[in-house]
Amino acid sequence: MDVPKPRILTRRWGLAGSHTLAVAEEHGGYASLRKALSMAPADITALVKASGLRGRGGAGFPTGLKWSFVPNAEKRAGKPVYLICNADESEPGTFKDRYCIWNDPHMLIEGCVIAAHAIGAKAAYIYLRGEFKYVKDRLDDALKEARAKGYVGKNIMGSGVDVDVWTHQGAGAYICGEETALLSSIEGHRGQPKLKPPFPAVEGAWHSPTIVNNVETLQVVPWLIEHGPDAYRAIGTEKASGTKLFSCSGNIKKPGVYELPLGYPMMELLNDECGGLLDGHTLKAVIPGGSSVPIMTPQEVAKATMDYESINEVAGSYLGSGGFIVMDERADLVDVLANLLRFYAHESCGQCTPCREGTGWMFSILDRLKSGDCTEDDIRILRDVANNIHSRTICFFGASAAMPVQSFLKKFPEEFFGRAGVSVPDDWRPAASAK
Amino acid sequence: MAHFPTPPLDGHGPVDWSPEDQAEIAELMTHYPTKRSALLPILWMAQRKWGWLSFDVMRLVATTVDLPPSEVYSVATFYTMLKKQPTGKYLIQVCHTLSCKLAGAEQIVDHIKKKLGISEGETTPDGMFTLMRVECLASCGSAPMMQIDDDFHEQLTPDSIDAILDGLAQGQPLPSPRPEVDQWTFRSLES
Ligand SMILES: Cc1cc2nc3c(=O)[nH]c(=O)nc-3n(C[C@H](O)[C@H](O)[C@H](O)COP(=O)(O)O)c2cc1C
Ligand code: SF4
Ligand code: FES
Numbered sequence: 218m219d220v221p222k223p224r225i226l227t228r229r230w231g232l233a234g235s236h237t238l239a240v241a242e243e244h245g246g247y248a249s250l251r252k253a254l255s256m257a258p259a260d261i262t263a264l265v266k267a268s269g270l271r272g273r274g275g276a277g278f279p280t281g282l283k284w285s286f287v288p289n290a291e292k293r294a295g296k297p298v299y300l301i302c303n304a305d306e307s308e309p310g311t312f313k314d315r316y317c318i319w320n321d322p323h324m325l326i327e328g329c330v331i332a333a334h335a336i337g338a339k340a341a342y343i344y345l346r347g348e349f350k351y352v353k354d355r356l357d358d359a360l361k362e363a364r365a366k367g368y369v370g371k372n373i374m375g376s377g378v379d380v381d382v383w384t385h386q387g388a389g390a391y392i393c394g395e396e397t398a399l400l401s402s403i404e405g406h407r408g409q410p411k412l413k414p415p416f417p418a419v420e421g422a423w424h425s426p427t428i429v430n431n432v433e434t435l436q437v438v439p440w441l442i443e444h445g446p447d448a449y450r451a452i453g454t455e456k457a458s459g460t461k462l463f464s465c466s467g468n469i470k471k472p473g474v475y476e477l478p479l480g481y482p483m484m485e486l487l488n489d490e491c492g493g494l495l496d497g498h499t500l501k502a503v504i505p506g507g508s509s510v511p512i513m514t515p516q517e518v519a520k521a522t523m524d525y526e527s528i529n530e531v532a533g534s535y536l537g538s539g540g541f542i543v544m545d546e547r548a549d550l551v552d553v554l555a556n557l558l559r560f561y562a563h564e565s566c567g568q569c570t571p572c573r574e575g576t577g578w579m580f581s582i583l584d585r586l587k588s589g590d591c592t593e594d595d596i597r598i599l600r601d602v603a604n605n606i607h608s609r610t611i612c613f614f615g616a617s618a619a620m621p622v623q624s625f626l627k628k629f630p631e632e633f634f635g636r637a638g639v640s641v642p643d644d645w646r647p648a649a650s651a652k
Numbered sequence: 653m654a655h656f657p658t659p660p661l662d663g664h665g666p667v668d669w670s671p672e673d674q675a676e677i678a679e680l681m682t683h684y685p686t687k688r689s690a691l692l693p694i695l696w697m698a699q700r701k702w703g704w705l706s707f708d709v710m711r712l713v714a715t716t717v718d719l720p721p722s723e724v725y726s727v728a729t730f731y732t733m734l735k736k737q738p739t740g741k742y743l744i745q746v747c748h749t750l751s752c753k754l755a756g757a758e759q760i761v762d763h764i765k766k767k768l769g770i771s772e773g774e775t776t777p778d779g780m781f782t783l784m785r786v787e788c789l790a791s792c793g794s795a796p797m798m799q800i801d802d803d804f805h806e807q808l809t810p811d812s813i814d815a816i817l818d819g820l821a822q823g824q825p826l827p828s829p830r831p832e833v834d835q836w837t838f839r840s841l842e843s
Contacts, residue, residue: 388733407727
């Protein structure tokens with residue numbers, strides 16, 4: 218599409234040595250930090266609010282608004298504030314944060330220090346999934362460079378502001394991407410989610426106010442300081458400003474990470490950026506925002522644009538983390554759904570009965586369905602189990618496991634009933650769409 | 653949840669930190685407001701040093717962070733990457749989640765099984781390789797992929813797997829392909 222494709226997050230990607238402090242600084246790195254340190258914290262939060270930036274971790278919650286939930290010093294009564302960067306990146310289909318850190322660790326460090334200053338945090342932690350050891354090593358090297366230059370630590374750039382930034386490595390658990398589980402994990406506990414409220418902004422890590430933000434979210438912040446909120450709002454749609462990184466994978470010619478303005482037509486992402494489907498194949502379905510969001514049909518793909526509102530209006534699905542998974546006619550959706558449910562059954566933290574038992578139950582039905590060893594009733598049970606998990610659990614993982622089942626059964630029922638050797642029952646579609 | 657079974661009864665025997673380890677642990681603890689928060693990094697240190705987390709190692713870690721051993725055990729068994737039993741010299745973990753599956757992960761697993769003559773969860777008789785399947789490793793655009801120890805190996809083909817595994821068997825260092833700074837979209841796939 219002939220819209221400008223500004224590069225905000227990827228602006229230093231591709232430069233030789235883009236991960237080093239020298240190259241980052243040569244291309245504008247840490248200039249925003251200097252500027253931000255001279256600003257009042259509340260003004261930075263106001264600027265981020267005005268930009269319309271929404272969290273890139275999956276939920277799309279307005280970032281500036283989240284920051285403003287941190288209680289003021291008087292209400293905190295001496296409690297510290299913490300910033301945590303979520304680099305757990307475990308949602309199937311999502312692989313952008315790894316590239317963000319790998320290609321430009323200093324953009325993340327700068328974003329963390331500015332955000333910490335804005336919310337009054339003296340310590341920031343970057344929680345990386347356990348498998349990102351080599352990414353953590355590069356980030357630790359970058360932190361060493363930044364610390365040596367006085368951009369991290371005490372009295373940053375002589376401003377009197379202290380912010381320390383530490384990395385923390387997880388050890389293999391998808392659920393640690395959920396923010397309250399992440400907090401349990403960083404405190405040295407099993408990574409199990411907690412009920413909200415209290416929300417982390419009020420009571421998070423070590424019982425103190427804590428802001429959790431995704432890597433991509435924090436990396437936008439230096440650009441916002443430099444260019445101002447209006448420039449950001451000028452990109453994207455009215456309700457979804459700025460650019461977004463899309464992780465594209467599956468049956469396409471050019472899988473990879475693409476930075477595009479929000480509101481970009483989905484079909485053009487598929488055909489122009491991703492190079493289209495492999496020759497001779499036709500589109501069967503797309504999962505637009507990581508494995509947890511509802512699946513989309515080709516008709517829906519043709520109508521939707523890549524932003525929170527459109528995907529929801531057109532397909533009842535979500536932009537999520539921007540993990541765009543494309544499947545052509547060869548994909549067997551029974552097999553695909555069984556694959557996803559095996560993932561959810563494996564990753565459930567086990568605290569809530571509907572989630573712990575339901576994910577395993579759904580997987581075993583789908584596993585039997587794969588070989589056709591299933592009846593119409595089994596498919597009804599599958600839908601009932603999914604409906605009974607959604608909204609009945611401590612964390613949103615339960616819904617994340619239910620939504621693929623609900624949407625596959627609703628949008629592609631022939632595949633499932635066909636496998637059981639029956640046609641789609643007359644009462645199926647209206648009942649399915651009621652949910 | 654945890655895909656390593658519970659520890660075997662035998663372990664390492666008495667273990668202790670070196671003075672350098674102790675200095676590293678003391679430094680680690682300065683990062684956090686509580687001692688317990690250093691538990692995960694210390695478990696990682698222990699795993700690097702002793703290869704896996706036996707009861708002996710977990711007891712030492714418990715003393716280090718002032719926790720009952722049962723708490724350390726509870727945490728260690730939650731996380732799949734913490735090994736509660738020994739593995740071969742190289743741990744091969746093939747991703748079999750959706751994007752990798754669409755790119756042929758099953759054939760990758762089959763190829764490795766045949767090549768090494770082992771099933772999933774097994775170790776080769778010479779103790780060199782252990783094979784496992786894992787869930788999405790955030791490398792879906794460069795599928796199919798596997799992780800060997802700390803390294804990602806992406807865009808796998810039977811030939812590239814042979815090169816990697818033969819190299820390791822002959823004691824060559826890992827080729828360590830990683831996302832290149834000038835390559836965040838990948839080679840065009842064959843049509
Ligand atoms: C099951 C589950 C897994 C999640 N995994 C991640 C993740 O890997 N990375 C991430 O940034 N957010 C993840 N989230 C969202 C976080 O809970 C949190 O909302 C997010 O990190 C906030 O950052 P943002 O406001 O910048 O989007 C997950 C949420 C759930 C329910
Ligand atoms: S919904 Fe699932 S993952 Fe979340 S707390 Fe409950 S059992 Fe754990
Ligand atoms: S599906 Fe294999 S790395 Fe994501």
